[in-house]
Amino acid sequence: MTSLASARGEVLLSEKKFYTFAHPPDLFTLESGVRFGPITVAYETWGELNREKDNAILVLHALTGDSHATGKYHPDDRKEGWWAGAIGPGLALDTDKYFIICSNVLGGCQGTTGPSSINPATGKPYGMSFPVITIRDMVRVQRELLRHLGIEHLRMVIGGSMGGMQALEWIVNFPDMMDKAVVIAVSARMSAQGIAYNLVGRRAIMNDPNWNNGDYYDKEPPRNGLALARMIGMITYQCAESMEMKFGREINCEKEEDLFRMDSRFEVENYLYYQGDALVRRFDANSYLYLCKAMDLYDVARGYESLVDAFSRVQAETLVIGISSDILFPTYQQKEIVQALRAAGKKVYYEEIKSPYGHDAFLIEYDKLNPIIKRFLEK
Amino acid sequence: MTSLASARGEVLLSEKKFYTFAHPPDLFTLESGVRFGPITVAYETWGELNREKDNAILVLHALTGDSHATGKYHPDDRKEGWWAGAIGPGLALDTDKYFIICSNVLGGCQGTTGPSSINPATGKPYGMSFPVITIRDMVRVQRELLRHLGIEHLRMVIGGSMGGMQALEWIVNFPDMMDKAVVIAVSARMSAQGIAYNLVGRRAIMNDPNWNNGDYYDKEPPRNGLALARMIGMITYQCAESMEMKFGREINCEKEEDLFRMDSRFEVENYLYYQGDALVRRFDANSYLYLCKAMDLYDVARGYESLVDAFSRVQAETLVIGISSDILFPTYQQKEIVQALRAAGKKVYYEEIKSPYGHDAFLIEYDKLNPIIKRFLEK
Numbered sequence: 001m002t003s004l005a006s007a008r009g010e011v012l013l014s015e016k017k018f019y020t021f022a023h024p025p026d027l028f029t030l031e032s033g034v035r036f037g038p039i040t041v042a043y044e045t046w047g048e049l050n051r052e053k054d055n056a057i058l059v060l061h062a063l064t065g066d067s068h069a070t071g072k073y074h075p076d077d078r079k080e081g082w083w084a085g086a087i088g089p090g091l092a093l094d095t096d097k098y099f100i101i102c103s104n105v106l107g108g109c110q111g112t113t114g115p116s117s118i119n120p121a122t123g124k125p126y127g128m129s130f131p132v133i134t135i136r137d138m139v140r141v142q143r144e145l146l147r148h149l150g151i152e153h154l155r156m157v158i159g160g161s162m163g164g165m166q167a168l169e170w171i172v173n174f175p176d177m178m179d180k181a182v183v184i185a186v187s188a189r190m191s192a193q194g195i196a197y198n199l200v201g202r203r204a205i206m207n208d209p210n211w212n213n214g215d216y217y218d219k220e221p222p223r224n225g226l227a228l229a230r231m232i233g234m235i236t237y238q239c240a241e242s243m244e245m246k247f248g249r250e251i252n253c254e255k256e257e258d259l260f261r262m263d264s265r266f267e268v269e270n271y272l273y274y275q276g277d278a279l280v281r282r283f284d285a286n287s288y289l290y291l292c293k294a295m296d297l298y299d300v301a302r303g304y305e306s307l308v309d310a311f312s313r314v315q316a317e318t319l320v321i322g323i324s325s326d327i328l329f330p331t332y333q334q335k336e337i338v339q340a341l342r343a344a345g346k347k348v349y350y351e352e353i354k355s356p357y358g359h360d361a362f363l364i365e366y367d368k369l370n371p372i373i374k375r376f377l378e379k
Numbered sequence: 380m381t382s383l384a385s386a387r388g389e390v391l392l393s394e395k396k397f398y399t400f401a402h403p404p405d406l407f408t409l410e411s412g413v414r415f416g417p418i419t420v421a422y423e424t425w426g427e428l429n430r431e432k433d434n435a436i437l438v439l440h441a442l443t444g445d446s447h448a449t450g451k452y453h454p455d456d457r458k459e460g461w462w463a464g465a466i467g468p469g470l471a472l473d474t475d476k477y478f479i480i481c482s483n484v485l486g487g488c489q490g491t492t493g494p495s496s497i498n499p500a501t502g503k504p505y506g507m508s509f510p511v512i513t514i515r516d517m518v519r520v521q522r523e524l525l526r527h528l529g530i531e532h533l534r535m536v537i538g539g540s541m542g543g544m545q546a547l548e549w550i551v552n553f554p555d556m557m558d559k560a561v562v563i564a565v566s567a568r569m570s571a572q573g574i575a576y577n578l579v580g581r582r583a584i585m586n587d588p589n590w591n592n593g594d595y596y597d598k599e600p601p602r603n604g605l606a607l608a609r610m611i612g613m614i615t616y617q618c619a620e621s622m623e624m625k626f627g628r629e630i631n632c633e634k635e636e637d638l639f640r641m642d643s644r645f646e647v648e649n650y651l652y653y654q655g656d657a658l659v660r661r662f663d664a665n666s667y668l669y670l671c672k673a674m675d676l677y678d679v680a681r682g683y684e685s686l687v688d689a690f691s692r693v694q695a696e697t698l699v700i701g702i703s704s705d706i707l708f709p710t711y712q713q714k715e716i717v718q719a720l721r722a723a724g725k726k727v728y729y730e731e732i733k734s735p736y737g738h739d740a741f742l743i744e745y746d747k748l749n750p751i752i753k754r755f756l757e758k
Binding site: 030031033192193200204234235246261266272289293296299330 | 409410411412413507510511513568569570571572574575576578579582583586587588603604607610611613614617618619622623625626627628636638639640641645647648651668669672675676678706709
């Protein structure tokens with residue numbers, strides 16, 4: 001498959017592969033101390049690993065992302081992977097030069113072991129018996145995947161949002177494993193406001209009677225709850241300006257008096273309903289709960305005396321990117337990362353993308369993002 | 380009661396009174412064209428109306444407010460009204476000088492006719508058969524109350540958030556009824572982002588099976604849904620900075636491993652649960668739906684050619700106040716009001732309160748708010 005990556009003009013093809021480890025009794029010890037296994041990791045790769053094995057880049061996905069970061073599984077697929085604008089021949093993460101790896105996170109629902117996976121001990125999905133996991137656990141699982149792929153050193157780790165959390169955990173916990181790191185639109189620890197947003201998303205799911213304490217895999221899933229969690233999330237991924245630009249107060253009423261119906265819908269409402277429904281078709285509600293909890297627990301400094309102390313371990317050169325209109329991870333949080341890395345005496349660069357698109361800009365503004373990443377990577 | 384208002388040092392006492400109008404067949408025509416009645420208005424007053432009847436100030440409440448803007452119903456009451464820091468002897472809205480009026484809005488649940496009121500035609504609560512109402516309807520109901528009180532002119536109208544929406548509808552629709560207006564932390568029309576936040580609050584209620592299409596008054600009400608709507612709202616009334624200041628990442632775990640439980644709660648989560656439960660005890664879920672819908676429909680320029688055209692009717696001198704950290708009604712929205720009033724050739728002043736408390740600052744920052752209001756009122 002990977003040889004197609006360099007065929008300019010052709011479709012970049014993807015194949016989802018799997019690696020399973022931590023078979024009993026050799027279980028994987030989570031940050032919580034819980035021993036857990038087996039763990040299957042779903043991953044995809046593009047480009048070719050060179051003979052020196054020094055051209056690998058690990059791409060880290062956000063909350064509802066997956067291993068399908070770019071390309072198509074089949075030439076007829078309607079959509080490409082979630083970061084197709086950044087990963088491909090001639091792009092910032094150039095598949096002609098680099099071996100790009102992306103895996104679905106632990107706790108996810110796109111092939112990697114998560115709450116919807118079958119617990120081999122019971123023959124039933126884990127549901128809420130799945131252990132609470134952390135961003136650090138996700139990263140340690142990725143480390144096992146790289147070992148399996150024979151990769152002992154990465155050219156770079158890169159991710160935005162929850163992917164950025166993973167990138168920071170990578171440079172702190174496996175400091176000699178990479179030359180560079182790109183950390184986009186994230187903080188060094190989840191903020192109180194971020195925890196609050198995640199809480200209301202989780203409550204939306206748990207309030208849905210179909211959630212049934214996580215036991216719904218042979219029943220009707222909590223569609224309304226997960227859709228509402230997504231609608232809440234989508235507001236925080238944008239900003240006042242981008243929503244005003246896109247939707248304003250547009251409303252589609254056949255008759256003027258329809259405006260005054262409780263079920264009249266402004267365009268922004270139609271959009272949120274659409275986004276909620278779209279997520280329900282591809283995502284597991286319990287995974288949403290576990291991944292949000294992992295984000296809440298995220299604090300790169302946990303186990304260290306301070307953030308600067310944690311960062312004193314770092315060996316990678318780091319590029320931190322903020323988005324001017326991000327309301328979920330405002331730019332002061334990226335500047336805090338930069339200051340702490342500097343205080344620890346590390347090489348760090350900061351770039352701010354001026355964008356009206358809010359947090360989601362890292363999935364939209366390729367014209368601004370690609371040159372910054374390319375310059376940093378090839379410097 | 381009102382004579383006690385000037386007794387410094389004593390408790391300012393309040394009494395909820397009622398006025399009913401629009402008895403069939405003399406129904407009240409709503410902005411939607413629907414004819415509706417009877418309408419009861421719950422209201423409270425403090426201070427005394429002078430002989431010239433020119434010292435009345437109308438205070439307009441926000442989403443979950445009520446007529447109880449200041450004072451106590453009984454000296455032993457634990458809490459005072461919601462704006463006790465601004466209304467009272469010697470305060471900005473000085474009950475020694477002014478006759479202060481506050482009424483519960485149409486659609487509310489604190490004494491004024493709303494969806495939880497008994498429909499005299501059926502003997503049952505209106506529920507979702509209550510008509511969709513608008514901010515303009517609320518104001519026109521207040522106009523009827525003033526007529527009943529024998530007040531043909533106001534010294535001032537004043538309100539924040541949904542109260543500010545009412546203040547703007549007042550100066551446009553009854554331009555010769557007041558000398559001054561104070562409009563705090565609001566916009567000239569609900570933004571797309573504001574509609575989005577209201578939508579997810581409404582969905583939280585409607586997703587609750589106990590909501591039962593609004594028919595729950597003789598059953599278990601949709602507590603979880605209303606609590607979640609409130610939790611979502613509370614995030615938007617604050618800001619990243621205020622939540623970080625108040626809660627940070629504080630968590631109360633007896634044992635370290637409890638951190639890694641799905642039900643572990645950060646302090647910010649405890650706070651939101653508390654706020655959700657508190658609202659459920661005092662507020663009706665259907666009222667929440669109707670008032671949020673009224674806010675979504677809010678556009679001062681509706682029926683006029685433009686905002687400037689609407690404002691060309693204004694006779695009042697207007698003070699617009701923005702809050703630096705407001706994420707729900709960011710200050711650019713207040714500046715837009717100011718610009719449009721200026722473009723219409725009107726006397727308008729703008730003040731910005733520097734506060735870390737977000738939207739809620741207008742219920743907190745009395746030290747900053749009172750001097751600004753007092754200066755404007757007594758100028």
